[in-house]
Amino acid sequence: MPELPEVETVRRGLQPFMEGATIARVEQRRPDLRFPFPENFAQRLTGRRIDSLERRAKYLIVHLDDGLGLISHLGMSGSYRIEQDEEETAPGVFHHERSRNTTHDHVVIHVESKERVKSRIIYNDPRRFGFMLFAEPGALNTHKFIQDLGIEPTGNRLDGALLAKLFENKNAPLKAALLDQTLIAGLGNIYVCEALWRAELSPLRVAGSIAGENSEPTPMAERLATSIRSVISDAIAAGGSSLKDYRQTDGELGYFQHSFSVYDREGEPCPRPACDGTVTRIVQSGRSTFFCPICQH
DNA sequence: CGATCCACCTGTCGGC
DNA sequence: TGCCGACAGGTGGATC
Numbered sequence: 001m002p003e004l005p006e007v008e009t010v011r012r013g014l015q016p017f018m019e020g021a022t023i024a025r026v027e028q029r030r031p032d033l034r035f036p037f038p039e040n041f042a043q044r045l046t047g048r049r050i051d052s053l054e055r056r057a058k059y060l061i062v063h064l065d066d067g068l069g070l071i072s073h074l075g076m077s078g079s080y081r082i083e084q085d086e087e088e089t090a091p092g093v094f095h096h097e098r099s100r101n102t103t104h105d106h107v108v109i110h111v112e113s114k115e116r117v118k119s120r121i122i123y124n125d126p127r128r129f130g131f132m133l134f135a136e137p138g139a140l141n142t143h144k145f146i147q148d149l150g151i152e153p154t155g156n157r158l159d160g161a162l163l164a165k166l167f168e169n170k171n172a173p174l175k176a177a178l179l180d181q182t183l184i185a186g187l188g189n190i191y192v193c194e195a196l197w198r199a200e201l202s203p204l205r206v207a208g209s210i211a212g213e214n215s216e217p218t219p220m221a222e223r224l225a226t227s228i229r230s231v232i233s234d235a236i237a238a239g240g241s242s243l244k245d246y247r248q249t250d251g252e253l254g255y256f257q258h259s260f261s262v263y264d265r266e267g268e269p270c271p272r273p274a275c276d277g278t279v280t281r282i283v284q285s286g287r288s289t290f291f292c293p294i295c296q297h
Numbered sequence: 298c299g300a301t302c303c304a305c306c307t308g309t310c311g312g313c
Numbered sequence: 314t315g316c317c318g319a320c321a322g323g324t325g326g327a328t329c
Binding site: 034075076077104125126127128129171172176285286 | 300301302303305306307308
Binding site: 073074075076181189190287288 | 320321322323324325
């Protein structure tokens with residue numbers, strides 16, 4: 001599930017428990033996720049204080065007090081949750097906590113805050129497409145998975161002119177160009193579909209066609225840049241999207257899935273006022289694309 | 298170099 | 314019920 005807004009939601013959920021806290025113990029319950037864990041994974045984390053928690057594209061980066069960076073990617077099905085020891089429950093009072101599936105809890109990080117509050121930060125990932133790696137001190141920006149990432153679609157740096165420049169001479173369809181993490185970093189299948197719908201642009205259109213003749217941004221490039229920024233910002237504000245049983249770190253569901261205009265809405269009427277199109281599903285480079293063939297050109 | 302495809306996993310859902 | 318195939322939020326790495 002996790003695209004940029006979901007990873008940002010996870011970062012915000014973990015931050016109060018991690019920043020300034022000390023790692024007391026790490027349980028690594030299997031040798032690998034998508035990749036093997038680094039040598040001495042648990043040992044190198046144990047005893048460290050956590051300086052800060054950063055997000056870059058869909059990566060979470062935990063900055064430790066010795067300069068080490070823990071790079072965490074959630075893949076398709078990774079999630080974090082927080083657990084704390086419950087208050088003493090009165091005898092005979094049945095505790096109605098939702099039973100949790102702990103089958104795929106692969107890493108448990110035991111932390112203690114400055115106020116001596118103890119928490120467990122648990123990484124769960126059924127499909128194990130996620131991974132955890134180290135960036136050695138000072139080497140984060142030259143890490144092979146980080147160094148080629150493109151511009152963040154948050155803030156206001158991504159405008160029509162920059163987008164036109166990025167897509168200039170690209171023959172790939174817009175859908176593929178928007179998913180290319182070396183151009184724009186953090187968009188995934190859902191938010192690409194949603195941004196293209198907002199911009200009234202077809203996912204099949206050649207990416208280079210939105211760049212102007214002499215690098216002048218076209219109205220299409222301006223619309224797409226605005227749409228990308230708005231859909232990402234709206235999704236972050238809603239706490240991301242919950243698909244399947246994905247939840248935020250506090251167990252709350254994100255709400256943005258209720259705001260999808262086209263994603264996973266095959267056969268429904270196009271929600272654009274005065275458009276009588278039907279949301280259609282096609283497959284592009286092996287993945288579903290949802291769009292309205294009437295209003296998206 | 299850039300552009301395309303596949304592999305990596307488990308779980309769920311719909312159809313028969 | 315049960316079985317089987319299709320599909321799911323991503324992307325590194327192989328291959329052309």
